[in-house]
Amino acid sequence: MNERPIHVVGGGIAGLVAAITAAEGGAPVVLHEGGARLGGRAVGSAERPWVNLGPHVVFTDGALVRWLRQRRIDVPLCGPMVRGVRMLDDRGARFPFRQGLQLLPTILRREAPVDETFRAWAENTFGDASADLLCRLGGLITYHHDPGALSARFMWDRYRRTALSPDRVRWVAGGWVSLVDALAERARTLGVRIELDDRLTPESLPDAPTVVATKLSGAGRLLERDLSWPGARTALLDVATTADPGWPAVIADVRSDLATCCMIERETAADPAALGEEGGHLIQAQLGVAPGVGVAEGVSRIEDGLDVGFPGWREAVGWRRAQIVVDGTGAVDPPGTTWRDRPSVEQGDDVFLAGDAVAAPGFLSEVSVNSAVQAGRLALDARRRRAFAPGWPTAELTPERRLAVLAAVLPSAELTTTTVPGADEVAPVDETGPGYRIERRAGVTRATAATAGKGGVRVTRVVASALPGVARAAVERLPVWRRPFRR
């Protein structure tokens, strides 16, 4: 039996997902976490793990929630709070009817260029006033001080996913610590050996298939190579108040002195009992700040928004925490780049990267999940290769290759491959995205694989049926309910 384990360095969301993926594949797994607790950035601090590190939400159409649901990992979600959103502009705080009307043209589906800045493209497409608002709203989803300076494609994709589908936004009840605890429980159930207070160094890195799931800067130090990608600098203010600050649930402060947006969220998910005597009501706020802006300056601008949104909050403060996080909110893509240009998951010598700033699709922690799933699978392949065929090249069983095998074994199967030029994403964009789906209907089996590549999206189809030609053509034309792609 092959008992040599896969090693995972880092016990945040990425490390836990990579460890579970590798353990589900049948490998023994050792997870090394440098701190005393699992969770990394998903857990605010050791003293108050239930207070997230800044406002944190999940998206029901995203890789994280989909991955949890596929495994029936039960994490309580609450929301959405669409009706509780207020926008604070130079005229005051209101339900965003006016802004909603102004942004109506953004409902139309269109492609944004990779090479242009979001600001330049949005000005040409929607006019200066709407572009200005769009750029500021970008702060909600990037935590960046100047979202208009980022790639138009990066911003536009994120804007459409959030602003046009706010009903998919959820809070994790009890804070992200409950998500981490659920992942840790699943990992332990699968037999993952979790070593806490176990910080690896370049010297102690094992000679084995290893997933490095630390922040990118930490991975660079550990692997002794240059690994970097732009991120954001963000001022965070958390306040527990003894009096209920009341409505609204979220305030997007888009006043014109900022190039970004300050988000103030009345955290509905934290357990009031956990906050104890310090106050049962938590307000969390974030503001992207430029290099050089310190904690005091960033936080005083956040407090200004709190004064308008929650008058009287200063007298009711039971506890507060102010800080700046650097590169803590995941990658941002500058003009001319996409997620594919970030440091690759495959690092050679059976070392794989996972985290929210590596080359994987998604949004915030979804990048950690997508890269972790890929890294976990690659580590499994590497382990099998080391054990059973050392020195032999291996071919990854890609969705396309799976369909080729299917076509070979199904009688009367036809296999076709076409490329959709220009397209570079497969929806839904997550670890189930570049995959395959199989549908069986009225005696016809149809399998489709879609893979995003440099020249566009390559679509491979297998159609197999014992029906005679005419009947088969008729069934082929029937509409089918499209299930998401899967691996």
Ligand SMILES: Cc1cc2nc3c(=O)[nH]c(=O)nc-3n(C[C@H](O)[C@H](O)[C@H](O)COP(=O)(O)OP(=O)(O)OC[C@H]3O[C@@H](n4cnc5c(N)ncnc54)[C@H](O)[C@@H]3O)c2cc1C
């Ligand atoms: C203010 C803020 C708001 C955010 N909001 C959202 C949101 O709304 N939605 C969302 O999806 N995401 C959000 N995120 C991002 C999300 O928190 C992160 O993407 C996610 O937690 C990253 O997980 P990770 O496992 O990739 O990295 P980390 O959480 O950084 O985990 C890395 C782990 O590696 C450990 N480690 C480091 N070096 C070593 C070593 N040498 N040996 C052993 N262990 C080591 C660390 O201790 C840590 O536990 C937000 C982040 C911030 C800061």
